[in-house]
Amino acid sequence: MKKIEVAFVGNPNVGKSTIINNIAKTSLKVGNWPGVTVRKTEASLVYKDYEFHIIDLPGTYSLDYTSEDVAVTTDFLLNSPPDIIVNIIEATNLERSLILTAELIELKIPMVIVLNMWDEALKLGIDINIKKMSELIGVDVISAIGTKEDLKDRLLESLINTYEKKIVPKPLRYSDITEKAINDILSYCAVPPNKNIPPRFFAIKMLERIIPCDCCNEIILKLENDLKENIYDILKKDVYGVAHFISSSVVKRSFKDEIELTEILDKFALHPFFGLLIFVVIMYLMFKLSFDVSYPISNWIGNFESSFLHPLVYKLFPEAPYIVKSFVSGAVLDGVGFVVSFAPLVGALFFGLSLLELSGYLPRVPIIFDRFVSKFGIDGRGILPFMLGFGCNVPAIMALKILEDRRSKLIVAAMIPFTSCPARFVVFAFLGAIFFKNPAPIILFLYLLGIFFSILTAIAMNKILPKTDNLPMILELPPYRRPPLKIVLNIAFVELKGFLKRAGTFIFASTVVVWAFLNIPPNANIKDTVAGRIGNALVYVFKPIGIEDWRATTSLVPAFLAREIIISSMGAIYSASTKEDYSNFNIDEAFKEQMMSLEQAIKNTALSFVSPGFSNVFTQESNTSFITREIRKSLSPYGALSFMVFVLLYTSCIATVSILKSEFGTKFAVLFLLYSFVLGWAVAFLIYRVSMVLHVF
Amino acid sequence: MRLAEATQDKELKIKGYVVKGHNENPGWKRKLISMGIVPGATVKILRKDDRNTILKVYNSRISICNCLADKVEVE
Numbered sequence: 001m002k003k004i005e006v007a008f009v010g011n012p013n014v015g016k017s018t019i020i021n022n023i024a025k026t027s028l029k030v031g032n033w034p035g036v037t038v039r040k041t042e043a044s045l046v047y048k049d050y051e052f053h054i055i056d057l058p059g060t061y062s063l064d065y066t067s068e069d070v071a072v073t074t075d076f077l078l079n080s081p082p083d084i085i086v087n088i089i090e091a092t093n094l095e096r097s098l099i100l101t102a103e104l105i106e107l108k109i110p111m112v113i114v115l116n117m118w119d120e121a122l123k124l125g126i127d128i129n130i131k132k133m134s135e136l137i138g139v140d141v142i143s144a145i146g147t148k149e150d151l152k153d154r155l156l157e158s159l160i161n162t163y164e165k166k167i168v169p170k171p172l173r174y175s176d177i178t179e180k181a182i183n184d185i186l187s188y189c190a191v192p193p194n195k196n197i198p199p200r201f202f203a204i205k206m207l208e209r210i211i212p213c214d215c216c217n218e219i220i221l222k223l224e225n226d227l228k229e230n231i232y233d234i235l236k237k238d239v240y241g242v243a244h245f246i247s248s249s250v251v252k253r254s255f256k257d258e259i260e261l262t263e264i265l266d267k268f269a270l271h272p273f274f275g276l277l278i279f280v281v282i283m284y285l286m287f288k289l290s291f292d293v294s295y296p297i298s299n300w301i302g303n304f305e306s307s308f309l310h311p312l313v314y315k316l317f318p319e320a321p322y323i324v325k326s327f328v329s330g331a332v333l334d335g336v337g338f339v340v341s342f343a344p345l346v347g348a349l350f351f352g353l354s355l356l357e358l359s360g361y362l363p364r365v366p367i368i369f370d371r372f373v374s375k376f377g378i379d380g381r382g383i384l385p386f387m388l389g390f391g392c393n394v395p396a397i398m399a400l401k402i403l404e405d406r407r408s409k410l411i412v413a414a415m416i417p418f419t420s421c422p423a424r425f426v427v428f429a430f431l432g433a434i435f436f437k438n439p440a441p442i443i444l445f446l447y448l449l450g451i452f453f454s455i456l457t458a459i460a461m462n463k464i465l466p467k468t469d470n471l472p473m474i475l476e477l478p479p480y481r482r483p484p485l486k487i488v489l490n491i492a493f494v495e496l497k498g499f500l501k502r503a504g505t506f507i508f509a510s511t512v513v514v515w516a517f518l519n520i521p522p523n524a525n526i527k528d529t530v531a532g533r534i535g536n537a538l539v540y541v542f543k544p545i546g547i548e549d550w551r552a553t554t555s556l557v558p559a560f561l562a563r564e565i566i567i568s569s570m571g572a573i574y575s576a577s578t579k580e581d582y583s584n585f586n587i588d589e590a591f592k593e594q595m596m597s598l599e600q601a602i603k604n605t606a607l608s609f610v611s612p613g614f615s616n617v618f619t620q621e622s623n624t625s626f627i628t629r630e631i632r633k634s635l636s637p638y639g640a641l642s643f644m645v646f647v648l649l650y651t652s653c654i655a656t657v658s659i660l661k662s663e664f665g666t667k668f669a670v671l672f673l674l675y676s677f678v679l680g681w682a683v684a685f686l687i688y689r690v691s692m693v694l695h696v697f
Numbered sequence: 698m699r700l701a702e703a704t705q706d707k708e709l710k711i712k713g714y715v716v717k718g719h720n721e722n723p724g725w726k727r728k729l730i731s732m733g734i735v736p737g738a739t740v741k742i743l744r745k746d747d748r749n750t751i752l753k754v755y756n757s758r759i760s761i762c763n764c765l766a767d768k769v770e771v772e
């Protein structure tokens with residue numbers, strides 16, 4: 001079998017990852033905004049006698065080193081050139097896309113051009129002569145709609161043909177005067193040797209002053225003098241000339257200069273006042289969708305596990321050794337089971353987030369907030385990774401690559417860990433429902449508190465870090481697009497699968513350790529077990545903030561790995577510390593009861609779609625198993641609030657800490673962890689005391 | 698073909714970059730150029746205030762915030 005390595009290269013947001021997902025059946029991250037892919041990502045597939053190794057690269061406008069993600073693409077192409085480059089071009093924006101193509105042509109690597117977004121081009125009345133374009137450039141040109149099934153065969157056949165015949169683009173010719181300068185550099189200056197890339201490419205980069213070259217100075221100065229222009233402008237004009245020439249030769253456009261829908265929508269979405277209003281409404285809908293709608297089902301699953309499956313174990317296997325029963329009910333059902341019960345919530349949250357990303361609304365948010373965030377030393381672009389933090393802090397920190405300077409990166413990196421990710425969300429939902437009649441306002445308060453402290457942290461960072469020049473923010477705004485339902489569902493499904501997998505592996509393993517600590521030494525009084533001792537020691541630390549029960553403090557220990565573990569270990573700990581009598585448990589009756597409450601849960605879900613508020617589901621009785629009763633007894637509502645505040649602010653997530661470490665160094669990560677611990681404790685203390693004095697509950 | 702000739706017939710053009718912009722910060726100008734905002738490109742202004750300008754360059758909407766007004770002039 002022959003192996004072909006194919007790299008997908010193109011401007012940002014042209015559909016590279018979408019096409020790879022389509023042909024290789026992968027689930028690479030896609031979104032309707034520039035800068036989704038920030039790392040080189042790989043996929044493979046077998047077709048006929050060929051094994052394709054496909055590489056997705058961050059989108060780029062040129063082969064420079066202007067920002068980190070551009071450098072990823074440039075470095076890759078120069079250092080390990082693929083067998084074929086697939087240059088994805090936005091058919092609606094041919095002329096501008098061809099600027100990059102012109103640079104790629106100089107690499108002399110076999111190439112296939114894909115004109116993606118063909119559907120949008122048709123709508124705009126843009127007609128491209130594909131045959132002529134293919135003749136001009138000398139390679140295959142394919143029209144495409146990124147998500148359509150038929151693309152796979154056409155693209156792969158063309159790749160095989162290009163590979164077998166080694167079809168490279170025709171050489172480019174710039175204006176005579178530039179060509180002479182390039183040839184002069186080739187004859188008189190030492191071009192870096194590279195067996196894969198033709199010397200001419202490096203000569204052009206030396207002429208552009210991107211590769212330093214003392215020997216070129218004279219040639220450059222002469223050219224600048226002759227044309228009375230800066231060398232960069234001269235070369236770019238040549239490249240633009242090429243792009244314009246190709247595009248004007250192949251594009252036939254029945255140009256309707258109509259105002260597009262996007263422009264109308266943007267009149268509101270980017271308006272200083274309406275924009276903010278729209279933002280608030282959208283956030284409300286997101287919150288409503290991910291929380292209110294999915295909550296009844298989540299709650300039901302949790303209840304089913306603790307009030308039905310748990311007693312069932314004891315009822316069906318009365319003779320089984322206690323240790324086995326306690327493992328199954330404590331670690332598996334009440335532990336991991338509780339975490340799993342939040343799957344509908346997580347699925348709904350990602351469904352909402354991917355709607356935001358795929359519609360193209362997300363990149364508008366930076367513009368609305370640019371003025372505001374500039375007060376603390378970042379530009380609006382910082383909002384993008386920050387918003388992604390509500391999905392998961394880890395990819396959000398990776399997305400900092402779209403910022404250009406290290407100072408802004410550090411500021412936003414310090415903001416992200418305070419955004420409420422789904423892990424926090426499930427802890428809030430879990431405890432909120434146990435302690436408060438209507439937890440929605442409490443959860444909203446916690447979200448806002450997180451945002452408040454990210455801003456405060458940013459202000460502090462802005463004061464501490466040495467000042468640098470403010471760069472202008474340049475951002476491309478994609479047209480609004482209808483999010484393809486299939487892709488949105490797929491993203492939600494993939495995230496959900498990831499969540500369940502985590503629950504089944506990592507969180508399960510941690511819960512088993514907690515459970516084991518609860519049983520060492522065996523048959524001891526629970527307070528004398530290892531877990532009991534640790535928890536009791538920690539009570540000293542957490543007593544001032546209202547967490548006085550050793551079971552609650554113990555659950556915080558394994559939570560430094562991930563916050564969801566709080567729930568699973570609480571399940572395990574409280575279930576181990578309480579002995580319930582199940583002799584009266586009637587399987588048939590209990591099952592009937594469960595089915596009735598499922599019916600009610602489904603009704604509530606349906607109801608919450610039509611009711612504007614959050615309250616209707618929360619006035620329903622929440623999980624009433626003995627474990628939740630025990631949890632309710634062990635903390636006061638004030639203590640529970642303070643517990644949630646601490647969980648919100650303290651970075652108890654090993655994945656976040658390690659990504660901070662790998663991106664910004666150990667010192668930053670450790671300092672930040674300490675800072676978040678102290679901040680979390682102090683704020684929890686304050687809120688605990690103040691809320692008690694004010695008698696808010 | 699030089700670009701200046703190629704774009705003669707189009708309505709709006711970026712006139713040029715005010716010195717402050719590119720002398721102080723060549724990286725910034727480079728970025729604009731690589732995104733298609735070159736002297737001579739076809740441009741439509743969609744929105745402009747003291748801080749924020751959104752241009753339509755070719756078919757893309759490009760937003761430039763933070764002190765654009767004195768840097769790119771459109772004729």
Ligand SMILES: Nc1nc2c(ncn2[C@@H]2O[C@H](COP(=O)(O)OP(=O)(O)OP(=O)(O)O)[C@@H](O)[C@H]2O)c(=O)[nH]1
Pocket residue numbers: 010011012013014015016017018019029030031032033034035036037038057058059060116117118119120144145146147358359481484
């Ligand atoms: N209408 C239309 N939309 C498309 C097509 N192909 C992709 N899209 C949409 O274009 C957007 C960008 O897709 P991505 O695959 O994330 O783009 P990318 O090139 O990988 O972007 P970066 O990783 O940011 O460089 C998504 O919203 C896709 O749904 C197409 O053929 N037609």
Ligand SMILES: [Mg+2]
Pocket residue numbers: 016017018029030036037056
């Ligand atoms: Mg991508």
